[in-house]
Amino acid sequence: MSEVENNTENLLRTFILENYLFTDDQSKLNSSDSFLDTGILDSMGILEVIYYLDEEMSIKVTPDEMIPANLDSINNLVAFIKKKTV
């Protein structure tokens, strides 16, 4: 994983841990966990992640990109952001 991807992952992990799991314990969030299946995020939470991508990373999510394969885990988000920023 490149340094940029590492940074992206760290930012996303911190956002999810602080705002939805309310901890700084990194072991509480597995990067491959589905946010919805594990109950970490609900539909409102997914929307807040989209706002975060827009406001903090200037990444706009189009309707057809709003799918689990792009948004429903840290790994999926990192891969999606990489694809969008290439």
Add this chain to the structure above:
Amino acid sequence: MFKPTLIEQFHNICNSYGNHIAIQNNMNLITYKELKSRIERLAGFYQEQGLKQGDRVVLVIDNSINYVIAFYAAWHLGAIVVALNPQSKDHEIEKSINLCQASLLALEHGDLKRISSFIHLDIEILHLSDVIIQGAYRWQDALNCKPITTCSNLNKTSAAQIIFTSGTTGNPKGVLLSHHNLVQNTHDITDYLELTAEDSVFNVLPFHYSYGNSVLHTHLSVGAKIILNGSMAFPQDIVDKIRSSKASGFSGVPSNYSLLLTRSDWPDNPPALRYITQAGGPMSQSLTHKLLNALNPRTKLYIMYGQTEASARITWLPPDFLDKKMGSVGIPLNSVKIEIRDQHGNVLKHNQNGEVYVAGDNIMKEYWNNPQATQKTLINGWLKTGDIGHIDKDGFLFLEGRNSDMIKVGAHRINPLELEEVINKLDFVNESAVIGVDDEILGQKLRAFVVGDESKNNQFFLKKHCNEYLPAHKIPRDIKWISQLPKTASGKLKRHQLI
């Protein structure tokens, strides 16, 4: 004449449409006949646990086939259903159990930790997981019980359901609805929506709220199909499923429609639905126009207004009047009367703004075990809604706002006092105020104003603390630290000055 109760009506429907699909949950399908069989067996289990007419059964189950079985099995025995939000914290569930003195708890999550937290209560516990847990019953074993094939005899005033509405933590209010309330409201709704056994509704609304509860009962009462989808997280997925399932109906709150119109291809290729309904808070005229412009020519849009205390529905706007009466929530249901009154209780004339009062067979019996709250809300049989509006010369109701500080986030109604109570428990907080700020998608979002010791760590601790006491949708993520809250000379919070 007293119409059949909804459980009696369900039995009638099973006789006529036994082979129709009642519920579809992803790949799981169940016919009316099989649903009835499981309901009768679970009712047998409930009876073995000593459950009888009028006892309370608490459900903490996500929308699913099992939710419907657990619900209708309780009615089969004449028990009162208390369905709670499965996202509730354990202490909130325990409080509701104690408030309604429930006899049985049916739980979705079978994890040992959660169930253990309820074992000490004097209540039978049924859980939906496969694991064997000492002191609790497994769903699969319960369904092996001897069925009870006849429904309990109920009269017009028999209590059917308690729905807890947002209150302060110390004072949640349980709306007690009778079978007659629900029968009449269900009948009125199926009438104007022209629902039949050929319909199939695509449902994203939680059944534990009044709107979803109404969608469930109306469709089961005519033998229609209910297609379940757990989450609105991926709108395109929803639209694809509406199309592939060939659903004839969809019910949503304004934020659902906002999401579907902005985050899917719905506007380019509107699904061929027969009807869509909107309730759960006012929808802006701009969103209504957008939705109307993005409807398949065969789709009728029904704008509706209601309250939990009115079983669900109070008014509906006939689709033919959408243009002529834009902004109205419509006319009263067949068995409902509405009046606009001033602050002294005098009835106002057409086009004069005042508080909306409602009477009819749909109005709740009372707030459970809370005569003071009942007395303030039910005035000589009329429900004092807290909503402000007027009736035009043609009898159409227009709402202008509410007389309360309730915040509406998506499908959730949130009482800011409850959140403030939780935040104010923190040592580093002197006082706080929570408001709703406008949001394009959700309608409103939570913002907390906090007076206290500001630091990044404290901001984090505040959210963490909220998470211990509140479900996710009630946790304010937008926190603003201020030096003091705006107040009147007498010390009353000027909430409207916060933004």
